[in-house]
Amino acid sequence: MKKLLTGALAAVLSISLCTPLVYAKDNVETKTLKKSNSGNPMLGFDENGDILYGGDPSVLVDGDTVYCYVGHDTSSNESYWMPDWRCYSSKDMKNWTYESKIMNSSDIKGGDNHEAWAGQVAKGSDGKYYFYYCTQFSDGKGVGVGVSDSPTGPFKDVNQKPLVSNSQTPNSVHSWEDIDPTVWIETDENGVEHRYLGWGNTRFFVCELNEDMISVKDQDGNPDNLSVGYGKGNDIVIGKINDFQGHSYTEAPWYYRQKDENGNYYGKYYMFFACDWREQMAYATTDDIMSNEWEFGGIIMEPSATANTNHMAVFDFKGQTYFVYHDGSLPHGSGYRRVACCEPFTINEDGTIDPIKKTATGLTGTASQITDSDGNYISHKSFVNTLLDADYPITGKALQVDFYKDGEESSWEINPGKSSKKDEYVSIESNNKPGLYITAQDPKNGVITPVLSQDVKGTTAEAESMTFRTLKGFNGSGVTFESVRYPGYYLTSKSGVLSMTQDPSDKDATFFVSTDTEIKSGKARKTKRMYTVGEKLKTNDIRIQLYLETGKTVKITDYTTNADKIDMTTTGKKTLKVTYEYNGEKKTDNIQITVVDSAYKKK
Structure with missing residues (x-):
């Protein structure tokens, strides 16, 4: 999915700033870098390809198709x-x-016109699709259910009233308590199907649904008793998490269980959820969903750099487990204008889960590193996404150039330009802080400084500040980055300092992007190239070393050949083709092999 950064949105709140008088270099030659047109966010567009914000992602896997559902965000302010x-x-x-x-x-019925809170779709044994959603009802937030013959809807509210509501969860400590439904359907060892519905903000609840999927199962023989209690005797059970390690449950529960190679569930049940504020992602496990007693597993995802909330969907598809979540990484994004993203992950053999890192590249994007002419890496200075609202939005974070900073802080995604989609324009997004871009900061005391910032307002000025025109490197190779916001100012590395300079030296304004570095020389070579008729052609002595325009060398160890198709039973010259890949491009080198008879070799 191509990243969607439309000019229409960028112009919504455009502001006018005084641009200094600048002079661009004459006779410069543009250069087109390879761009990463996919990755995170994975959604964020409507039927016309324009930006559509949507949060609280949920997922249904139905046959060979994954369906993702979001609540449509249309807020123009922070609500x-x-x-x-x-x-x-x-x-x-x-x-x-x-x-x-x-x-x-x-x-x-009884709902509101702007309360499309989190929901999840499940497929019933009758082949119909059931959408468990949250909205505002007359007595507060509640969970309702819609039904459709198709996973893509439309869904119709069949009950005309909440399935569960505040009247069934008394002593509420928060007006949003009955939100964020999650559904789990499973057949037990006796062949009985169970349909569990969980939900809750600040407290979490569970009940079992009847076979009709639209009513709560009576478990104590009293159909009028829908009270809250502990244990299996009542219809709705309050949850408890043991050993919370200083954290607190917030919202967004999501049920999950592992499958074996035959598609059978095994092991403990998982509940993923948002905890603390700003929201982090965590998980807990249990042997019995209806007990609603869980063992805390730990924090697995830090707070977002661009949104105050998070909401996940965890599922398996074609042998891989995925973690879908939301952030505010689109222009003008925030916790009220969200977009769905995705990362793959695995569960350890002991059932624990390691932290899942947010990335700009996601499943399909391409990460790059950028070095200056001396081999120093451009990176942002390390920082932690804190739990303090006052620390957001994140703007003006420091950048640096350092020979030893080749870790996640120096990983970037080279995207199409935010202010122009022409081939020679790019925007450079941090891979480990998605939604933050290298930005030509507005002048302070006449100095323009490159920093790491979020596209907070979605303005034309912000888009231009985060866009660079790419030119053939002034030093004869590589690339030079010219600011679109401030033409004639170039990204410059000098004496360990990254700056925006009006008249830099050719060397200081030249950079090399790892995913775009050209091969200066080098090809496949082979030690043994003369064979006797009938002798086996071996390829384990092939060596491939490439010399890049940066002066660095790259060894290629993964290659294929046509050795099995070469006739070694006759004499003559043969062509061994060696095919390998560098930076996403395939290259084939030819090596001449000579096959002689045994008498020739004895001469």
Whole structure:
């Protein structure tokens, strides 16, 4: 899915700043860098390809298709305004298709026109699809259910009332308590199907659904008793997490269980959820969902750099486990204008889960490193996404050039330009701090400084500050980056300092992008090239070493040959083709092999 940064949105709140008088170099030659047109965010577009914000992602895997659902964010300020839910689909987790609007919150009896809170779709044994959603009802937030014959909707509210509501969860400590439904359907060892519904903000609840999927199962023989209690006797059970290690449950529960190679569930049940504020992602485990007693597993995802909340969906597809979440990495993004992203992950053999890192590249993007003419890496100075609202939005974070900083802080995604999609324009996004870009900061005391910042307002000025025109490196190779916001100012590395300079030396303004560095020389070579008739052609003595324009060398060890197709039973000259890949491009080198008879070799 191509990143969608439309000029229409960028112009919504454009501001005018005084631009200094600058002079660009004459007779410069543009250069087109290889761009990463995919990765995170994986969604964020409507049927026309324009930006569509959407948060609280949930997922349904149905056959060979993954469906992702989001609540549509339309807020222009820092508050929630969500009029409907939208659906996308994919058959490979790489290419996503916008499907439909599945339901309006205004279509729900007793609902509101802007309260499309989190929901999840499940497929029933009857072949119908059930959408468990949250919206504002007369007595507060509640969970309702819609039904459709298709996973893409439209869904119809069948009950005309909440499935569970505040009247069934008394002593509420938060007006948003009955939100964020999650569903788990499983057949037990006796062949009995169970349908569990979990939900909750600050407290979490679980109940079991009847076979009709639209009513709560009576478990104590008293159909009028829908009270909250502990244990299996009542219909709705309050949750408890043991050994929380100083954290607190916030919201967004999501049920998951592992499958074996035959598709059978095994092991403990997992509940993923948001904890603390700003929200981090955590998990807990249990042997019995209906007990609603969980063992805390740990924090697995830090707070977002661009949004105050998070909400996940965890699922398996074609042998891989995925973690879908939301952030505010689109222009003008925030916790109220969100977008779905995705990372792959694995569960350890002992059932524990290691931290999952957010990335700009996601499943399909390409990470790059950028070095100056002396081999120093451009990176941002390390910082932690804190839990303090006052530390956001993140703007003006320091950049540096350092020979030894080749870790995650020096990983970048080279994207199409935010202010121009022409081939020679790029925007450079931090891979480990998605949504933050190298930015030509507005002048302070006449000095323009490159920093790491979020596209906070989605303005034309911000887009231009985060866009660079790429030129053939002034030093004869590599690339030079010219600011679009301030033409004639070039990204410059000198004496360990990264700056924006109006008249830099050719060397200081020249950089090399790892995914775009050209091969200066080098090819496949082979030690033994003369063979006797009938002798086996071996390829383990092939060596491939490439010399890059930066002066560095690269050894290639992964290659294929046509050795099995060469006739070694006759004499003569043969062509051994060696094929390998560098920076996403395939290259084939030819090596001449000579086959002689045994009498010739004895001469």
